[in-house]
Amino acid sequence: MDKIRSQFQRMMNSERYSRFTLQPSENGERHSEVNLSDYAADGDTAAEAPGSPSFRPAPLHHSRRTVAFIILGTLMVFLGGYLVGFISHHKPKVESDCEPSSRDKISGMDPGKPSTPSWKNVSELLTSKLSSEAFKKTLKDFDVKSRSAGSEEDMSLANRIFDTFKTLGMTPWTDIHYVQLQTPDNQKPNTIYFGSDVIKPAGYLAYSKPGKVEGRLVYGNYGRQKDLDFVQGKVDLKGAVLLLRAGKITFAQQVDNAAKMGASAVLIYLDTEDYKLATDTELYGHVHLGSGDPYTPGFPSFNHTLFAPTESAGLPKIPAQTITASSAATLLMKIGGPEVDANSDFKGELKSVVYKLGGSQNVTVEVNNVLVNKEIHNVFGVIKGFTDPDRYVVLGAQRDAWGRGYTMATVGTSVLIELAKAFQEMVKKDEFRPRRSIIFASWSAGEFGNIGATEWLEGYMSSLDRSVFTYINLDGVVMGQERFIASASPLLYSLIESTMKEVNMPRTSVSIYQAMGGNNWESRVLRTMSMEDPAYPFLAFAGIPSMCFHFTQSDSESYPYYGTGLDNMDHLNYRTGQRTSNVMATAAQFAGLMTLRLVHDHLLGLDVSRYYGPITKAVVQVYKRVNQLTQSGQLKDVSPNWLNRARGSYKRAADAIANDIANTDLTDKESCRILNDRIMKVEHSLLSPYVSVVEAPFRHLLLGCGPHTLAAIAEAEDLEKLRLHLALATWNLQGCANAMAANVWNIDDEI
Numbered sequence: 001m002d003k004i005r006s007q008f009q010r011m012m013n014s015e016r017y018s019r020f021t022l023q024p025s026e027n028g029e030r031h032s033e034v035n036l037s038d039y040a041a042d043g044d045t046a047a048e049a050p051g052s053p054s055f056r057p058a059p060l061h062h063s064r065r066t067v068a069f070i071i072l073g074t075l076m077v078f079l080g081g082y083l084v085g086f087i088s089h090h091k092p093k094v095e096s097d098c099e100p101s102s103r104d105k106i107s108g109m110d111p112g113k114p115s116t117p118s119w120k121n122v123s124e125l126l127t128s129k130l131s132s133e134a135f136k137k138t139l140k141d142f143d144v145k146s147r148s149a150g151s152e153e154d155m156s157l158a159n160r161i162f163d164t165f166k167t168l169g170m171t172p173w174t175d176i177h178y179v180q181l182q183t184p185d186n187q188k189p190n191t192i193y194f195g196s197d198v199i200k201p202a203g204y205l206a207y208s209k210p211g212k213v214e215g216r217l218v219y220g221n222y223g224r225q226k227d228l229d230f231v232q233g234k235v236d237l238k239g240a241v242l243l244l245r246a247g248k249i250t251f252a253q254q255v256d257n258a259a260k261m262g263a264s265a266v267l268i269y270l271d272t273e274d275y276k277l278a279t280d281t282e283l284y285g286h287v288h289l290g291s292g293d294p295y296t297p298g299f300p301s302f303n304h305t306l307f308a309p310t311e312s313a314g315l316p317k318i319p320a321q322t323i324t325a326s327s328a329a330t331l332l333m334k335i336g337g338p339e340v341d342a343n344s345d346f347k348g349e350l351k352s353v354v355y356k357l358g359g360s361q362n363v364t365v366e367v368n369n370v371l372v373n374k375e376i377h378n379v380f381g382v383i384k385g386f387t388d389p390d391r392y393v394v395l396g397a398q399r400d401a402w403g404r405g406y407t408m409a410t411v412g413t414s415v416l417i418e419l420a421k422a423f424q425e426m427v428k429k430d431e432f433r434p435r436r437s438i439i440f441a442s443w444s445a446g447e448f449g450n451i452g453a454t455e456w457l458e459g460y461m462s463s464l465d466r467s468v469f470t471y472i473n474l475d476g477v478v479m480g481q482e483r484f485i486a487s488a489s490p491l492l493y494s495l496i497e498s499t500m501k502e503v504n505m506p507r508t509s510v511s512i513y514q515a516m517g518g519n520n521w522e523s524r525v526l527r528t529m530s531m532e533d534p535a536y537p538f539l540a541f542a543g544i545p546s547m548c549f550h551f552t553q554s555d556s557e558s559y560p561y562y563g564t565g566l567d568n569m570d571h572l573n574y575r576t577g578q579r580t581s582n583v584m585a586t587a588a589q590f591a592g593l594m595t596l597r598l599v600h601d602h603l604l605g606l607d608v609s610r611y612y613g614p615i616t617k618a619v620v621q622v623y624k625r626v627n628q629l630t631q632s633g634q635l636k637d638v639s640p641n642w643l644n645r646a647r648g649s650y651k652r653a654a655d656a657i658a659n660d661i662a663n664t665d666l667t668d669k670e671s672c673r674i675l676n677d678r679i680m681k682v683e684h685s686l687l688s689p690y691v692s693v694v695e696a697p698f699r700h701l702l703l704g705c706g707p708h709t710l711a712a713i714a715e716a717e718d719l720e721k722l723r724l725h726l727a728l729a730t731w732n733l734q735g736c737a738n739a740m741a742a743n744v745w746n747i748d749d750e751i
Helices: 002-014 064-089 102-107 119-128 132-142 152-167 225-232 251-260 325-332 406-429 451-459 490-502 518-525 536-541 569-575 580-600 608-631 641-662 669-685 719-739
Strands: 021-024 030-033 173-183 191-194 197-199 211-219 241-245 265-269 320-322 358-367 370-383 388-398 436-443 468-473 483-488 546-552
Touching: 119 406, 119 580, 132 152, 132 406, 132 580, 152 370, 152 406, 152 436, 173 451, 191 325, 197 325, 225 251, 241 251, 241 325, 241 358, 251 265, 265 325, 265 358, 320 358, 370 406, 370 451, 388 406, 388 451, 388 580, 388 669, 406 436, 406 569, 406 580, 436 451, 436 580, 451 536, 468 536, 468 580, 483 490, 483 518, 490 518, 490 546, 490 580, 490 608, 490 669, 536 546, 546 580, 569 580, 608 641, 608 669, 608 719, 641 669, 641 719, 669 719
Parallel strands: 211 241, 241 265, 265 320, 388 436, 388 468, 468 546
Antiparallel strands: 021 030, 173 370, 191 197, 191 358, 211 358, 370 436, 483 546
């Protein structure tokens, strides 16, 4: 060995090494050759390659025996070092070499391999952790008698959720806002005067305009535009006090429609035809036509002293108040005026009442609500991703309510906590490694118009729109057990469908997909997301693909006890046949599997092709409107063709993404991230950049609210504004298509 080392050392000292390969020659010896380029001609050994002289080869002259000794000596040196290191560092295994550990069996990972566990293994693992027994305990832990936003009970719940996240090994944090909430004045109760009748309801509508007004009492059914147009043809609505029954549209929309018709105030009640409740049930809600703190529209309520005083354009211009069904019956029995047609849907079911339109008797409405400053806390926990930790899916639930809020707040919070426990246990004990992060969020002041969630969005919009790729809301997921409904961004439709196939309906072995009509599931399940949906600000304000879902009864898509003191455990148990915890486990499985798919797969489960249908439908409506106005001579030199071309650009961009996905190695992290970034741009790019968030916060081109939307353009009456909004909407849609391109040189610039 010493002789070999010595000879090897002499050779090292005598030769100058460079990048070479050994080539055989005719005389049996070898020479080195550098092939850096084609500059040297074949056979011209004298030609020099360009570049640094250090890369020029020096000839070697050694016998075959010398080369063999060198190679043999090198191998023996490395072999000896390896054996010494192996013997000194090797430790005996505790587990059998032939059988994988029990933990490896559960997680689906082969011992010693860093490969991702299969979808089947991780989905079964998550489902096994969401048992109905666990939900029974969590429901008891978070069920409290009162939980109004900003109260001591609300703060106590926030602290318990924070401590739960901390116990799970997370690093939780809070997001604090100082918001203005409107509450009744204890010294001056809201009052309705009707002749000798004096009504002092306990319920109220937050953000009503305070004041005292008098006007003719008029019955307006649900307060929809078609209802008020019908009444206007028979009774003058200017200065009238409208009596409306709850349902069909939101309180805020009812009050807004009434104000546009010239009404002076609004009274809202629960008719027994729509709500089979006791007639003395008090009703609570809000009438802000928007979300978030209406006194900091478009910006966060961190500190009111930082911003000039301003108000949301969605605040009502007239007073509004709720009354009980029994109080409404008192008013309707004396209202007078034309009688409602017996076949009309204006006719409710209040006992001893003949429904009339009124217009002959005066009523006085006095609203004395006051603004109070409240500190609210949003609470967050996070499981960080192992590949893309800066990409988040958010699961959220509000924890406040007008009263006990069992269905709205307790159930949602319990599902949130159990999902956090399940996912964290998978990471800690079962070696699950999510690619992306999961944020668990508990919101406050949800009953006042999703204030907690909206203020968080407003406060961190600059970073959230590039990081949060999906929001899943857990409020009211259990309202029954017989039907399944959902409202979501079209980007999530394909993921909803695949998840429905994996989760069974409560109490059955039939999948949700089969129970909801199989291939015809969309018409039975999907609903357009409204402003009252807790996920709406994420979708229409922040441009984040979002969804809400609910298990309901077959005879109703709503829960009659929302906004009342009757939202308690007994009523929900009645609706679920005493199986609330079982239905909760099913709901948690659905939300959990959607989340799991979003953080497990290489590619985000957002299908950009699903937006093409809604875009085409909206463009067709605009086409019809513009052509109608053009043919009548009301509109000149305006064509919807450019909008149609933008629609085509979206289709081509979506097809290009699909083609790139099909031709990309999705196990390549960088390639997959580039594809995911393109997909994530779609929803946010559908927000109109041409409108103010103060005047039109819901800027989404298709699902938003305001004159910038395609739906509004299709119904526009102001032709000059139609021309402007059509041009801006066209470029908004084209801009979305452009954002989907991988590079600027791939942008379709046909327009």
